[in-house]
Amino acid sequence: MGKIKRKVMMLVGALFVVSSLVGCGANTSGDDASSNKKSASNLADKQVLNWIATVELPTADSVKEYDTASSEQIDIFAEGLYKINGENEPVPAIADGRPKATNDKKTEYTINIKKGLKWSNGDPLTAKDFVFAWQRLFDPKTAAQNASTYFNIKNAQAINEGKKDKSELGIKALSDTKLQVNLEYPDAYFEETLSDENLFPQNEKFVTAKGDKYGSSSENTLSNGPFVLTDWDGTGLTWKYKKNKNYWDKKNIKLDQINVQVVKETATGINLYQDGTVDAAALSGDFIKQYKDDPGYKKVLALRATNLELGTSSNKDLQNENLRKALSLSIDRNELVNNVLADGSRAATGAIPKGIAKSPKDGTDFADAAGNLVQHDSAKAKQLWNKAKKELGKNKVSFTLLTTDDDVSKDVGEYLQSQIETALPGVKINLSNVPAKVRFQKMMSYKFDLALGGWTGDFDPVSYLNQFYSTFEHNHAKFNDPKYDQLIDKIKTKDLTDLNHRWEDLLTAQKYLLDKQVVIPLDQGAENYLVNTKVKGIVTHNLGAPLDITRAYFVK
Template sequence: MKISSLVKIGGVALLSALVLAGCGSKSSQSTSKDQTLNWMLPANISTMDASKMTDLYSSQIENDTNEGLLRMGNSKVYPGVAKNYTVSKDGKTWTFNLRHSKWNDGKPVTAKDFVFSWRRTVTPKTASQYAYIFANIENANKINAGKLSPTKLGVEAKGDYKLVVHLIKPQSFFKYMVAQSYYFPEEQSVVEKYGSSYGTNSTKNGYNGPFVLKGWTGTNDTMKLVKNKNYWNAKNIKLKTMNVQVIKDPSTALNNYQSGKLDFTTLNSTQVKQYKNDKDYKAYKEASTQYLEMNEKRLPMFKNKNIRKAFSLIIDRNQLVNKVLADGSQIPKGYVPAGMNSRNGKDFADEAYVKAAVTNNEAQAKKLWAKGLKEVGKKSVSLTLMSDDDDTSKKVTEFVQSQLTKLPGLKITNQNIPFKTRLSRSQNGQFDIVISRWIADYPDPSNFLDLFTSTNSYNNGKWKNAKYDALIKKSENQDANNESARWNDMIQAEKVLMNDQGIVPITQQGQSTLMKSKVKGVQFFPTSPQWDWSKASIK
């Protein structure tokens, strides 16, 4: 779906005995006997442990090998393990009625599997970076802080097939959250069998989704998704096998596509120029922002606002998106991407726009840089810029390096490393500057803004602002049931982040692709997990 078609979120959804939308109509097109799809990923997956998963590519595989209460669709949620659900009038109690479904080993998927999974995620020893996203469930924060037993989490199994969730406050977008991998069930017997190695390869996991993952060792670049015969909707899954290759080099990926070894590939800027008129070409806009994080804990100089602003002003984003990338990416209006969410016909990004935070002004940048260096008592600085090692990331890193080194006395050394390693080092604060990327899990500004509160585990650079924290807290508490006030709180928070230049947004990302015309039914979402293959078939 297009970004602009995302539904508006806000206020309280008062639902009663809501039966979810159906799974879509059957295709009338004839299908091939060989239902095999050949796909590529530009980076390795990091884990198949839903409680510890943080990256986009792992969640893409997780989304089709496992399943939560609901499934994401085009601006809707569809039945997953839950066949329907109800919401209390005050918006705080959600009751999910589960269907009789199975794990790939034939054991039943029950409400207890969700209770186990959610408790495990918020338990401190699990060290889940997504524990914060459970904060609106009763007692989640106290449990994650080690002050309460996980058994006190506000989720309960009423028998095997009814799950009741108790929220602290109304949360209309909760239906989108339970469709994401961090809310998926986990098979307790499998988790306990493998312990710390659970989810580290394809055999050490349980699967309740359309496909079962095969052949992933935890480090290799090839794997398969094989149709799960025990999936509740297996009769409507057309694909028998999906071969997945991790290919970081765009030229290699394109060659494999042209030779028939791939049915899908992403394109870099050079390739887009060559193939943008091809019948298989399509560009997608993502609800995703790429930005610089500066490590204020490791390097106190980054606590200086003039230095942070100089970094932003020196970057020519127009040249980056139109010359270096040329893949459908655009200049961001801020941290929250444009086109993801609107209210009363007004886009959030437009209302929260701080032009100076995403503008190129070399003279002003050098002026603020000189002022900042004087304030921190330095004449020159040597820093390392960390990013991923795929082709596109290398190009962006080189460009950002060329821009930052326009600042007198600044030396930048690039460090391009594997995606999984970059995630780990970012999370552990092992960087000076890092190029990070966030793609929305659900279409609400909070999914971006929550990340930069001072206590959030994804705030890798440790930027801190009391006013920002207060606005986010207000939007999630006293204004949670007031759509207009909550919207304004989030706008003001975005403005605080951008005026203080807590991070440096550099692009709102796009994705240019080639996909063979014989492939039907693959769904793209601008939010995570982006791709869904459950309705795919080969014509």
């Protein structure tokens, strides 16, 4: 399915501050296997986790999910065929074993499903639930924003465009416990793709009964994962998860309940953590320095890119290439990561983060091979701004910069405002700090000036470049360039049979994108937080959801 995803970051994120990373590797929350086993024998009597989120939950509908805030919550109460483990590898979840290719082209697979699976309401969970969910994903009536991510499933694109009936989708239930999946092209990331929330199963009877309300509240959501979502009204700042008695692996779920509350201010979260109200708190800026020696301090590396996104389709001034380049050159990314974020972030050098891909020839990291494509140069920025003024026929322009209303996003927005206005006299930046859901809705309307956003890619570096494909839903700039589209098409299809050519095309596509300054990469960073030292069993990931708390537990 060629991992062309993925999630729009609700800067700052979901369960914790999501910035972005450098590097690979993963671990549990500081515990090795032996210490985990020892801790498990010393379980506390009360197994209730008080957790935090930094933004509201946009949707609980796995088919319609499009962002990290939703996906990280959905992973707690729902589950797909595979999941990503602590080594960033796909392992069976609902699936019983690995997919088996049934043709030489490796475009047809059969996947066995565990027997005796149930939904939280007691209904049987079968292969048909995957068929229903996938057909719903591509049904144009659903308007699922990530549908194009999976167009490598046979006939998916034609169905999504209304050219074929959803019954022709490349998925069949051969029995209650066996699926057949057909792809358009071979996919080296097939199992990883099958861990995506958009491909989770859904109960046809329940979803049909709820209609458009499905996933809009806990009452209108059904679970098949470790926990059941409860006490969520669709807009509130608190919700709960209770252990799912029908979950197939319930014996390994130690927590009885998870209480979640949204905490947007870092200081507030720390205060709640210190007085024992919550078992975790996000850290940023000076708080990291203050608590880096605390026993509960944790740092998670993740492959997430933070960008300054440009509303070029709605703002005519931003359609000037020299102005876009001037904006990028005016930003000192090293100062941003060292003095503003101060969380171990790395200054971005391109649209694809460091640590996600290595050359098939010599193992060189993609970011190193590409070089720095987004440098800081105030003098050149001013020169290009002067050119832009002549081309635009004006000496002043004004933009509104959208950011999420959390502390980190506000700080970054203020820094960008200062950098741009100082380097480019005549450019005015007005800040608009809004709830994550509001910011994202404005971006999806394609009617905005500037927005602090980002992207969580998956296992394929093309996921970061696909954001700017002409028909991709999250192409917020509405960039439309046939040459670029052709290059991305080649990377996602023909190049899959020649990884050396694919590598060169990836380098070419990124350079082409940034030569036109379609987006302004800012940083990739690290996620920092405090966690109660009595909480064990948390698994961290570089890719996908950075924290898996479903197997967490308290020790005495």
